[in-house]
């Protein structure tokens with residue numbers, strides 16, 4: 002596929018997209034590195050055959066400009082590979098998640114990806130090209146605190162596989178990279194993670210912060226190694242779901258387990274057992290308080306089931 006072109010979204014320095022830009026460039030591709038802030042692609046701009054492209058996936062105008070930019074810089078030939086790597090992720094219990102933030106997440110991860118595919122389809126059909134969507138193992142299993150991100154990745158898998166069928170008659174391949182753990186600047190810094198006030202999870206906030214800071218994650222595959230495997234997948238004309246990055250295959254196999262086994266594996270160390278224990282303790286304390294108040298201090302009539310403690314109360 003020498004002298005072909007690829008557009009990689011989410012190519013800011015420190016992200017997997019940046020490693021993909023380098024890996025494709027080393028294989029002789031003309032590369033369009035798409036970023037929101039060109040300063041974050043300063044290193045890539047020094048590489049031969051790499052064009053930095055301003056792109057915001059939430060802006061139709063920005064996507065239309067990207068289509069024109071690629072068309073012009075490939076002398077009208079257009080794109081061969083569209084690599085959708087940009088996304089947003091956040092760690093938050095579902096009931097604490099902001100709907101506004103959740104919609105933004107889907108606007109970027111799902112609608113942004115589809116908007117790019119739609120915009121580049123004419124060029125990809127002309128060139129019998131490839132769409133590569135990066136998704137995550139989070140979309141295969143139910144991991145506490147990753148609910149919204151995981152839901153978007155699960156939707157990406159379904160969307161990618163459906164697109165594969167729908168674009169096959171036009172000889173456009175669709176590859177969905179179900180990605181495991183890969184080194185990238187994705188974690189919150191210590192002290193950054195916060196729950197909303199009065200969260201029902203505030204008693205395990207430190208465990209949630211550990212999740213957001215990546216302290217519970219296994220070893221990460223270096224981004225360069227991951228990127229060179231992905232480029233090989235594209236060159237080998239792979240299609241459909243492909244599992245890459247640390248623990249991707251393990252999670253794929255684990256996803257076939259019955260939920261009675263899987264739930265325990267995925268909830269381990271996520272604070273849910275601890276929270277259940279604290280809840281049980283709280284209820285026991287309440288029950289003891291009620292027994293004490295009814296036996297020793299007496300329950301005031303007409304106040305429902307709330308313990309009404311008079312005197313010094315339980316210590």
Ligand SMILES: NC(=O)c1ccc[n+]([C@@H]2O[C@H](COP(=O)([O-])OP(=O)(O)OC[C@H]3O[C@@H](n4cnc5c(N)ncnc54)[C@H](OP(=O)(O)O)[C@@H]3O)[C@@H](O)[C@H]2O)c1
Nearest residue numbers: 011013016017037057058086087088135137180182183185
């Ligand atoms: N790292 C992992 O372990 C891992 C695991 C599973 C799956 N993945 C998948 O691999 C891909 C890349 O992951 P990553 O870890 O490098 O991701 P990341 O750190 O979250 O970076 C994503 C990139 O998306 C860009 N982006 C966010 N909103 C955008 C918007 N509105 N328009 C255009 N670009 C936008 C960001 O740009 P700014 O720099 O401007 O913010 C950033 O460069 C993602 O699709 C992810 O789902 C990664």
